[in-house]
Amino acid sequence: MKLLRAAGSRRERKPMEFKQIAPNMVTSGNLLCGLFSLMLTMGGRYVPAAWLIFFAVIFDGLDGKVARMLGGGSQFGLEFDSLADLVSFGVAPSMLLYQVSLKGWAGVLGPVVACFFTLCVALRLARFNVVHIPGPFQGLPCPAGGLFIASFVLAEMTLPPAAMAAVLAGGGLLMISSIPYANLKKLTKRSAAKGRCAVLFSFFALSFVFLGSSAPLFLFAAYIVSGLIRFDWGQWLLRPEAREAEAYGKAN
Numbered sequence: 001m002k003l004l005r006a007a008g009s010r011r012e013r014k015p016m017e018f019k020q021i022a023p024n025m026v027t028s029g030n031l032l033c034g035l036f037s038l039m040l041t042m043g044g045r046y047v048p049a050a051w052l053i054f055f056a057v058i059f060d061g062l063d064g065k066v067a068r069m070l071g072g073g074s075q076f077g078l079e080f081d082s083l084a085d086l087v088s089f090g091v092a093p094s095m096l097l098y099q100v101s102l103k104g105w106a107g108v109l110g111p112v113v114a115c116f117f118t119l120c121v122a123l124r125l126a127r128f129n130v131v132h133i134p135g136p137f138q139g140l141p142c143p144a145g146g147l148f149i150a151s152f153v154l155a156e157m158t159l160p161p162a163a164m165a166a167v168l169a170g171g172g173l174l175m176i177s178s179i180p181y182a183n184l185k186k187l188t189k190r191s192a193a194k195g196r197c198a199v200l201f202s203f204f205a206l207s208f209v210f211l212g213s214s215a216p217l218f219l220f221a222a223y224i225v226s227g228l229i230r231f232d233w234g235q236w237l238l239r240p241e242a243r244e245a246e247a248y249g250k251a252n
Helices: 002-012 018-042 046-070 075-102 109-130 142-154 161-175 194-228 240-251
Strands: none
Touching: 018 046, 018 075, 046 075, 046 142, 075 109, 075 142, 075 161, 109 142, 109 161, 142 161, 142 194, 161 194
């Protein structure tokens, strides 16, 4: 009887549809970027390794859009996305900064700090999957944390190992904190204030014009500071009527 039941359950399983496979294929791009970044880091090619972390965030943003567009979101996709993020924005950045600045520093303290950052990413992802709070992100988002660390390599900023260890540990603590950070995912063409979006775009463009490869570091540092001073970019970019509608919805 057990064999018959097992055979019956196998027959009842339906193959995954394309709308469910497609988002996971995009997520695989995120994971592969993180893995390739690790390989380049171990080979001493630090700048390309940092760029791959930036490419990973493109796939990380696309998989959710593909899932919503096709209606193929699933719990499997959510878990797979978290695993990919752990590699691309946790393991890869910490290994990159360890190889560049912390290797051989203060005995085992360098590896401990690098592991602490990765641990914080894992905790942040687990909390995000379990606790869903509307509005701003609770704690620094993992992609922003990983990109902030990789930006130091792109900017070729050489700080003392102790300072880099503090940056890495501080980034980890911000991710597991409850400090609110702007969430721009729900910003749409209808709800966005065009004038303020233009100002923000100009700010981005001018940063790259005047700072070059140091622009990502400056921009992510600004985002981190905005959370610390409780400035919500998501709310600032909303049209007044959209802001009022959102406040009314929360009140009810």
